[in-house]
Amino acid sequence: MAWVPRGLRDGIVTTSYPRRPDGYGPGFVGSVAVSQVPGDPPDALADAVTACPTAAIVVSGNVVQLDRGRCILCGRCSELAPGTFRPDPGFETATVGRRPLVVPARAGEEPDDATLAAARAALGRRVRALRRSVHVRHVDAGSDGSDEWEVSALTNPVYDVQRLGVFFTASPKHADLLLVTGVGSIGMTGPLEQVYDVMPHPKVVVGAGVEAVTGGMIGRRYASSGGVTGVIPVDVFVPGSPPSPFGLLYGILLAIGVLAGPVVIGAEANDARTAR
């Protein structure tokens, strides 16, 4: 019976997130922040663009944009052009739709309040039935294996997603939320489509990790689709390579409408099949 007292010994190790902020967030680089006005000389910026291993940075004229759907957080840009790029702590980086991953939004392209509210309401209507009991089916579509560690960490006593009414399920037919990792390897496109098709409505899809968004370091090749957005429609994107467990948790909560994040659903982002 040695395990019974052992189970009680450590007390509660579970985070209070999302009810209260978690202290782990600030100690963790979750994204790269980009200044609205570049604070570096042009050659330093050019160096940062060249050094980026996934071509995530685009400079045009006086505007610098970084695509978090490509960024693997290698930190080179913030070393070469520290006036423009800054490692940002925190893990609440997931977005609804693909476009908000490109930061900062160009002048005139920032979503206005009405668009935000409408988009939030649309997703809210779709997932209203799911809020208190969400069954998640995870599918690995060509990950490097680290993503699965972070996904399975959600069931350890620190994150303990069950306390939030989120459960992992074996059968896609019981699943409400599809959590996809990986580059969209060609061998997995068929099985992934099948899983998506047999899931009952309403369903929501979270693409986890830059590999699922753009293919990351692998990109698009003979065996890789360069992300899963061309295979199934993705609602919520979680950046990171791999995303942290808190980042995944935030993405899941965002997808089921528990949290109101910076919600932007462009029609083109929501229907990925036509977008490509």
Next chain:
Amino acid sequence: LNEDVVSEGTATTMFPDTMRRVRHGARLCGLFALGDGSASGATRLVAVVSDDGTLWSEEAALARGQRRFASLAAEVPAAAWYERRIHDLFGLRPVGHPQLDPLVLPLRRGVHAPLGPDGHAEQPLDPDPTPLRAHVHGEGVFTIPYGPVRSGVFETVEYLVETAGEDIPHLRARIYYKHRGVEAAFEGRTVADGVLLAERVEGVASVAHALAFCGAVEVLGGIDVPAGAQLARVVHAELERIANHLDTVVRHTEAAGQAVAYAAFSHHKERVQRLRGRLCGNRFGRGVVVPGGVARPLRLAPSEVLSALGKLQHDVEDDFRRLMGTPSFLDRLRRTGILSNDDARRFAALGPVGRASGAHEDVRRSRPYGAYERLGNPVGTPESDGDALARQRVRIEEIEGSFHLVRQAADMLDELGEPARWRSPVPPLTGEAIGWAEAPQGEVLSLVRLEEGRLAQVAQRSASFHNLAAYPAAFGKDILTDVAFIEASFGLSIAGAAG
């Protein structure tokens, strides 16, 4: 060109030195197809052998237009998967291969190899979803496919179990679902980008893959890695080993339904991941190991590392004592998934899998790299039972050894003070070299070919690829409910195997 123009000869005429060494007990580490830069596609086959603490490689040139070579696999089972991979990717046919099923690319007939002699026509694949033909025949025998979408949070893989109901006479692994084309993704990149890609070949062993890749570049350039950087590398690599070995325990306890033990060990693993994150900013130690050294020093002072380590080690070892005294848990591992010493030798099994079956090589000791030459590397108790329990015991001892190594490295870093530099410059290089490292799963090999600082070809061979070939040999006396334990005890990464 007629592919029969050139006779393929025999394995012995093609690789005389390799075959002689293997017949005398040397271990085949791998067989690779490499180009030479002058022509597109593979022009050479390279066999790599580990013999008495030295790595030997032997080349066999392919004549122009030659698409066939003599298979080694009939005599050396460890070569079987390498030859299947070469056949899939490079379109070279191993003549006399005992079982030339598709491995990483189950293409329909007529689609040519993506890295083959006709150049890199990277056309999209057209996977054939029909199962491979059955190997076991008899009344009532049927095939259960486990996967590719598994029941739970697992990497994608399909295990085809041929069974008459309860026993498992035969099991095959299909890994092509996860093939991402990593080898092709290296081409044309700088070494600095190459290491980021190497980290993603097998994401749970990022540090080991980065070390093997950087080792090859450093050998090629004759680059000295600063002493402080070598020690920092040991800290990152050994914490990675602790995290991976704890992960196999987590999966064992989950499969056994040991809820409290599962909670305890998954909490320990999370603590290790957080410590790694605090040390370098990434929970998987990514972006730290760079060619020539490390990108940055440890973010914690050696004294802070030591104090974090002390509490962690105490808690982990306390729970191991409890777990290894829980009969209902041990019963699931004992005599489960036995890889015989003979099979371990035939398949040249690596890492903890090999070390639990009498194959004791650990390249941290047999071919020490970096600071391992100077550190007192604890020798584990030899195990030869070859069952899941033996693999578990090997990993428990290795965790203890890793704690010891991290502590030594932190002490030495403390004595060293602030070194002048953490990395040596790497000039643009041309040439070819092999690097290695002992990942948690076993030896990682990295064959790197550089042309003026750009990667012309990289073959990053994970221990998971090598060991997965031996995995079916561990089934035989087991029943379906043992599968979860055998899988967890092998601790393989499918990403690393599928490439």
